[in-house]
Amino acid sequence: MFEGLVEQARLAASGEASSKELVEASLARIDEADGRVGAFRVVRHEAARAEAAEADRRIAAGERLPLLGVPVAIKDDTDITGETTPFAVLGDHVPAVRDAELVTKLRAAGAIVVGKTRTCEIGLWPFSESPGFGASRNPWSLGHTPGGSSGGSSAAVAAGMVPAAVGSDGAGSIRIPAAWSNLVGIKPQRGRVSGYPHTDPFNGLTVWGPLTRTVEDAALLLDVLTGSHPDDAYRLDRPRTPFADAAARDPGRLRIAISFKTAFGVPNPIDPEIRRAVERIGRLLTDLGHKVFPADPDYGPVALGLVPRGTSGVADWLDSIPGARPEKRTEFEAKIGRTVGKRLLPLARRMDPYLRHRVGRIFQYADVVLTPTTAQFPHRVGEFDGAGYQRTQSGVAASCPLAWPWNVLGWPGMSVPAGFSASGLPIGAQLLAHDSEEAKLISLAAQLQAAERWHDLKPVL
DSSP: OOOOHHHHHHHHHHTSSOHHHHHHHHHHHHHHHHHHHOOEEEEOHHHHHHHHHHHHHHHHTTOOOTTTTOEEEEETTSOOTTSOOOTTOBSOOOOOSSOOHHHHHHHHTTOEEEEEEOOOGGGOSSSOEETTTEEOOBTTBTTBOOOSSSHHHHHHHHTTSOSEEEEEESSSTTHHHHHHTTOEEEEOOTTSBOOTTOSSGGGGTOEEEEEESSHHHHHHHHHHHBBOOTTOSSOOOOOSSOHHHHHTSOOOSOEEEEOOOOOTTSOOOOOHHHHHHHHHHHHHHHHTTOEEEEOOOOOTTTHHHHHHHHHHHHHHHHHTSTTOBOOHHHHHHHHHIIIIIHHHHHHHHHTHHHHHHHHHGGGGTOSEEEEESOSSOOOBTTTTTTOOHHHHHHHHHHHOOSSTHHHHHTOOEEEEEEEEOTTSOEEEEEEEOSTTOHHHHHHHHHHHHHHHOGGGOOOOO
16 A cells, blocks of 8 residues: 555556555555554545545546545544544534535545544644544554654555545644654645635644655645635635646755754754754755755744744634543643733734744745754653643653744745664654745655655555
């Protein structure tokens, strides 16, 4: 089941494999491996089989769509008709009566959603564990987390259960699991992918995007997901050129600033193995013809744009769950949001132009910023079981201080594999760009992939 999204779409369209065969292979891999990995919160066995049969009828009738008959997965923060959306919080949940906008787009492209993947409560942490819904494990090392909060999605792809999955990213929640699972993960520009029925998810922090094994697959899935709903707070026009074309295009000679600086007030010891891996990627980019030099973004008070948005967003989501029974640390975050976050939210929004100007000055002399995706290696599964808010927050802030500023800014970021530690744990390198420049990142990442061939490596469960 390690054929990618592009390849599975080709197999289905050419008749070399039926949708039934692709979906059955996905379900069989889930049945075989997910007892150990825990990627899925729910698997849509019968619904997926029925949709595969319909896809085969449509293909036989001559219909062609980008993902017609291909299995994918979605994160359990996304509505799909007939399933609940607990977002890892126990409560009195009822099945969704309509699809989220991104599921509508997946269906319009012909994709078949085989299941919903595990996460942590309301996406707060870089692990995908909760008392009510279990834990996802890293296919590269089952004792470690695959990351979070889209860790179930990354585990499903890394273990070969699906060729691609959708995650969401409010503070690194696509890029962190991509880094820790040897995957490609794209956080698109704010407004690129609709979060509807959430019109302003986490007050502009959160966006949805692809987790895949290859850049080509990520670009194709991003093309499918791209598009706004009329009620979205942020809306972008569709790019003139598909992202899939960017994956096949030479990036040209770019100016790349390599940085190991974190935003003010965040602990920043970067593991030496991770630093060396990113420095190696920098040397490779130099060999590929790019100008690579050390330079740091001037982050300024960017944290003031994160905390009000994030805490008040958690409060809003938790308050929307009937009979919610969250962990104490989740409730504490929501309490901060209700008492402080909501009061400071207008100030956080007013700071946006200033922060974009201040951080964006680096793009006067760089085209892309290269950083580690995370400062530390993945946590052990269960490491924060029963931990209070302060211990959990300080622990995860130390391991993942490098991704969240780009959520505040709303600009695109991407994590690509950068090798493995001596103990076999994946490492990620983060590529960061200016406003709406996903295509630039995709072209550069595709060039790196051609040199690194990270997608040839597969975990052994």
